[in-house]
Amino acid sequence: MEELINKLKKEVIQQLNLEDISAEDIDADAPLFGEGLGLDSIDALELIVLLEKNYGIKIEDPKDGKKIFFSIRTMAEYITEHQKH
Amino acid sequence: MTDHYIITHSNIIRSHMVARNESVEENPEIFVTFAPFIKSLYKKEAISYPKFYKMDNPGKLGFLAAEMIFKDNPFLERYRKEEIGIVILNASSSLDTDKAYHETIKDRSNYFPSPSVFVYTLPNILIGEICIRHKIKGENVFLVSERFDPGMMVESVSLLLDKNHVQACLCGWVEVLDKRFESVLFLVEKKQNLNDHELPGESRPFTIESLTEIYQIK
Amino acid sequence: MGIDPGSMMTNPVYVHADNMITSLGFTTREIIGNIESNRIGFRMVSDRNLTPSPVPLSLIDTATLDEKFGQILANRHPEQSAALFTRLEKMFIVSIQETVQPTEIDITGSRTLLIISTTKGNIDLLDTGKYDFPDPDRIFLWKMADFIGSFFGFVNRPMVISNACISGVLALSMAARMIEAGLYDNILVSGGDILSEFVISGFLSFQALSPEPCKPFDIAHNGLSLGEGCGTLLLSSQKPASTIISVAGSATSNDANHISGPSRTGEELAMAIGKALKEAHLGAAETSFVSAHGTGTVYNDEMESKALGLAGLQDVPVNSFKGYWGHTLGAAGMLESITTLHSMRENRVFRSAGYEEPGLPVPLNILKDHQSIPVINTVKIASGFGGCNAAVVFKKM
Numbered sequence: 001m002e003e004l005i006n007k008l009k010k011e012v013i014q015q016l017n018l019e020d021i022s023a024e025d026i027d028a029d030a031p032l033f034g035e036g037l038g039l040d041s042i043d044a045l046e047l048i049v050l051l052e053k054n055y056g057i058k059i060e061d062p063k064d065g066k067k068i069f070f071s072i073r074t075m076a077e078y079i080t081e082h083q084k085h
Numbered sequence: 086m087t088d089h090y091i092i093t094h095s096n097i098i099r100s101h102m103v104a105r106n107e108s109v110e111e112n113p114e115i116f117v118t119f120a121p122f123i124k125s126l127y128k129k130e131a132i133s134y135p136k137f138y139k140m141d142n143p144g145k146l147g148f149l150a151a152e153m154i155f156k157d158n159p160f161l162e163r164y165r166k167e168e169i170g171i172v173i174l175n176a177s178s179s180l181d182t183d184k185a186y187h188e189t190i191k192d193r194s195n196y197f198p199s200p201s202v203f204v205y206t207l208p209n210i211l212i213g214e215i216c217i218r219h220k221i222k223g224e225n226v227f228l229v230s231e232r233f234d235p236g237m238m239v240e241s242v243s244l245l246l247d248k249n250h251v252q253a254c255l256c257g258w259v260e261v262l263d264k265r266f267e268s269v270l271f272l273v274e275k276k277q278n279l280n281d282h283e284l285p286g287e288s289r290p291f292t293i294e295s296l297t298e299i300y301q302i303k
Numbered sequence: 304m305g306i307d308p309g310s311m312m313t314n315p316v317y318v319h320a321d322n323m324i325t326s327l328g329f330t331t332r333e334i335i336g337n338i339e340s341n342r343i344g345f346r347m348v349s350d351r352n353l354t355p356s357p358v359p360l361s362l363i364d365t366a367t368l369d370e371k372f373g374q375i376l377a378n379r380h381p382e383q384s385a386a387l388f389t390r391l392e393k394m395f396i397v398s399i400q401e402t403v404q405p406t407e408i409d410i411t412g413s414r415t416l417l418i419i420s421t422t423k424g425n426i427d428l429l430d431t432g433k434y435d436f437p438d439p440d441r442i443f444l445w446k447m448a449d450f451i452g453s454f455f456g457f458v459n460r461p462m463v464i465s466n467a468c469i470s471g472v473l474a475l476s477m478a479a480r481m482i483e484a485g486l487y488d489n490i491l492v493s494g495g496d497i498l499s500e501f502v503i504s505g506f507l508s509f510q511a512l513s514p515e516p517c518k519p520f521d522i523a524h525n526g527l528s529l530g531e532g533c534g535t536l537l538l539s540s541q542k543p544a545s546t547i548i549s550v551a552g553s554a555t556s557n558d559a560n561h562i563s564g565p566s567r568t569g570e571e572l573a574m575a576i577g578k579a580l581k582e583a584h585l586g587a588a589e590t591s592f593v594s595a596h597g598t599g600t601v602y603n604d605e606m607e608s609k610a611l612g613l614a615g616l617q618d619v620p621v622n623s624f625k626g627y628w629g630h631t632l633g634a635a636g637m638l639e640s641i642t643t644l645h646s647m648r649e650n651r652v653f654r655s656a657g658y659e660e661p662g663l664p665v666p667l668n669i670l671k672d673h674q675s676i677p678v679i680n681t682v683k684i685a686s687g688f689g690g691c692n693a694a695v696v697f698k699k700m
Contacts, residue, residue: 017201019124019138038135041564045200045509053197062510167556167574178424178444178465183501187429190504196355203505204563204688207422209466213689216557222571224555225691226473229444229463237462244480250554250578 004076012072015050016043028072044069051075057082090246090291091284094272095299096154098126098146104302105153106287119266123149130156134218141182141205142266144214147173147259150268151215159283160253160272161219170224170251171212172241177262178208178229211259223251233258233269235296242273242291252278258300269300316479316550318697319408319537321641322401324394324495325628326361326530329371330401335645337627338653339673344628345516345528354503359516361530361629362498363394371397379454389425389434389441391497394533395451399493402535403455407544408489410457410537416487417461419448420474420494421633424465426501467687468596469555470494471534471636475683475695476553478538488540494637495533502632503529509563517599517630519623519655520608520669522662527598530629534637536644546648551680551698552582558690565602565686569610572692576614576682583680583696587615591678592652594643596685597623598630599657603686605664610692612665616682622670626656640683640695647678647699 009023018037030036033044047069051057057079059065068078097104100122102111116122123145127137132152140148155161161169182205189199204210209227216222224245230237242254257270273291276284289295322330326344327337337344345359353360369385372393376385388396399417403410421444427433428442441447448461464474471494478490496502506512506529513526538550556575558566566572580587593616595607611617624639631638646652654670661669684694 017138018135020135040561042139042201042204042562049197049199049508166559171557176443176445180442183423183426183429186505187501190500198355198504198508200505200508203508206501206505207465207467207688209687209689209691210562213557213562213691216559216690217561220559222557222559222574225466225557226464226477226555227466229448229465231443231445231449240481240486241477244477244484247484248480250480 001076001080004079005072008072008076011050011054012047015046026072030071032069032071051079055079055083089276090243090273091276091288092271092291092295093160093274093285093288094154094158096150096270097299097302098150098268100266107299107302109302118264119261139201140214141185141202142261143175143179143181143208143259144205144211146261146266146268147211148214148218150259150270151219151255154255154270154272155219163278164253166220167222168252169221170245170254171215171221172226172228172238172245172254172256173212174228174230174234174237174258175208175260176229176231177260179206181262182206215255233300235293235300238296239291239293246273246275271296271299313483314485314540316482317539317541317543318548318550318644319539319543320402320406321534321536321644322398323532323534323638323641324363324398325532325631325638326363327628329367329397331641331645335642338642343516343626343656344530353498353500355507358503358507358512359528360498361528363531368393368397375400386435389427391425391495392447392451394495394497395419395493396454398495398533398535399451399455399491402491402537406537408537408539408541410489410491413458414488415457416459416481416490417452417457418464418474418478418490418492419444419451419461420464420470420492420637422465422467422470422496423499423502423632427497427499429501465633467689467691468630468632468635469685469687469691469693470633471640472683472685472693472695473555473636475536475550475636475640476555476693479550479553482538482540490538491535492538492637493533493535494634496531496632496634498529498531511600513599516657517625518657519595519597519599519625520604520663520667521658522660524599524601524604527600527625528629530631532628532631532634532638534634534641536637536641547700548644548647549698549700550695551585552579552696553694554578554582555691555693558692560690562690563688565606566690569606570613572607572610572684572686573613575692575694576610576616576684579682579694579696583698585680585696585698590616590619590680590682591676592643592646592681593619593621594639594681594683595621595623597625597655599625607686608663608665608667611667617665618668620652620668620670620674620676622653622655626658636683636685636693643681643683644697647681647697650678651675652678
């Protein structure tokens with residue numbers, strides 16, 4: 001899980017153009033939206049693309065996004081559950 | 086009308102130089118492409134605005150140019166936010182970004198349309214970014230012309246100022262396509278709105294001649 | 304070219320001929336006829352060249368477009384081949400021709416200007432191989448506009464406005480201001496955009512599209528539906544022979560909030576409306592009808608209802624035309640203004656297609672059926688990506 005979390009941090013930084021931020025700056029359990037990284041609605045849409053592009057996971061109901069993308073850890077957990085092998 | 090409106094500030098950003106109020110500084114480093122150039126300029130200007138990195142190329146250029154023109158200058162404090170207008174022109178509209186978005190859809194076996202790129206495939210978004218940053222809420226328009234068109238700038242801005250649709254205007258040219266880029270911005274104010282001590286020593290009348298001379302600074 | 308201080312006196316701006324092209328027809332009359340019959344112009348499209356997944360789209364009829372264009376080409380430039388024109392260029396040319404044909408105003412000469420409003424122009428030129436003609440540079444909007452202008456022999460280079468979904472209303476605003484200032488006597492304003500994979504895939508990635516034809520302002524509204532079209536209007540300082548309608552006021556503003564999400568409060572759109580009404584020397588209570596932007600997304604509809612409330616227009620009959628032919632981007636402001644003008648001429652307003660049940664934060668007087676009422680003063684509004692808003696006021700003498 002930790003390996004996936006680290007990988008995910010780097011991918012999120014790249015996908016969302018968070019250039020001045022490094023993986024070390026991101027707390028795996030901190031909320032991604034609201035405070036912290038201060039992501040917005042467009043970032044949420046890009047995270048959906050990230051999941052599909054890098055992990056082949058399509059989110060059927062975009063409203064699930066809030067739970068899935070709460071933090072890096074919740075993303076990692078979702079990926080572990082749903083990834084096609 | 087020619088001496089009723091004045092250019093109180095101007096700036097130019099090109100690959101080899103930056104000019105603030107017609108005073109030219111050569112860029113110490115020449116970059117072959119736009120991305121490292123604009124990042125270096127952003128760092129040099131010591132701005133902290135993480136959203137900068139999400140912008141497309143015209144957005145970054147326009148944002149920085151506006152940041153620089155408003156810096157250390159009481160313009161934004163002089164007017165209510167809805168009294169400031171923005172008129173921007175360019176030649177390629179959002180083509181630089183259109184091509185970037187097209188990259189995300191052109192290969193059907195690798196098809197991942199990017200919303201964060203798509204949102205920038207409209208040229209007026211850069212006006213939006215400037216408005217968000219500086220809370221400007223007045224008249225705004227994006228025009229497309231083959232080249233830097235001082236006549237159209239004078240005309241469009243005068244239409245706004247003559248009838249008091251706005252009291253002051255940010256106007257200019259923000260053009261990025263592939264490796265070629267330049268931005269030339271002006272702040273235009275009404276002489277009658279300024280006290281004598283507020284008139285910058287080097288202000289120029291807002292005329293086609295002035296805009297052309299500034300544009301041609303090398 | 305500055306503005307001559309001697310001409311600070313205001314010239315009135317009158318509305319003259321118009322033309323509309325949408326999925327519902329190729330003339331204003333035909334389209335209004337379909338609106339009266341409660342037709343809407345959507346069908347589900349699965350064509351992979353247009354969309355990665357099935358969506359309702361409002362497409363104009365290609366065969367009719369080609370036929371009409373062919374006739375105009377044969378008359379004006381028999382030496383040229385239709386294969387040298389893009390879809391959008393054909394739409395602009397047909398629409399402009401239909402507008403100028405019946406008019407008595409002399410549109411040749413230096414006192415006439417063409418203004419083109421478009422968000423993406425010939426964006427389909429990015430698909431290499433779609434057209435086989437040698438000028439891919441007409442992906443540049445100014446080049447496309449010059450090409451259209453020279454087709455008609457306009458003396459002045461066209462002006463091009465590209466400002467997201469407010470482009471059409473903004474073009475009318477600029478045109479009116481230019482005639483008022485005496486810069487031109489006649490201005491043809493033409494707004495157009497095509498449907499393309501580029502735009503459709505983008506809006507899909509935004510999850511902004513409704514799976515069914517959009518339902519602006521309805522409680523079940525869940526997205527916009529895209530359409531293509533072209534609308535052209537001739538404005539002039541010359542008084543028209545018949546019903547006299549003027550462009551009496553206009554304004555734009557910016558939310559300064561977010562590049563794709565609208566203002567939470569709607570106050571900036573309300574400010575633009577207020578300014579436009581003030582310029583027209585009208586109060587909100589004197590407004591007969593509002594043509595809303597009404598895309599059908601939750602964000603837009605809610606913001607707009609707040610804006611109309613703040614502007615004092617919550618009781619004025621309002622509709623969205625987008626339920627008939629979708630969101631036509633650079634054409635929207637033009638098409639919806641033209642139908643608004645028709646409403647003024649005929650004292651007839653049309654139901655907001657797709658609307659059945661209310662559900663907005665500020666309750667509005669949304670038209671549920673077509674009605675014959677006096678329509679004297681109207682407001683057309685629009686909002687777009689980049690936080691922009693625009694309003695224009697039409698006044699009937």
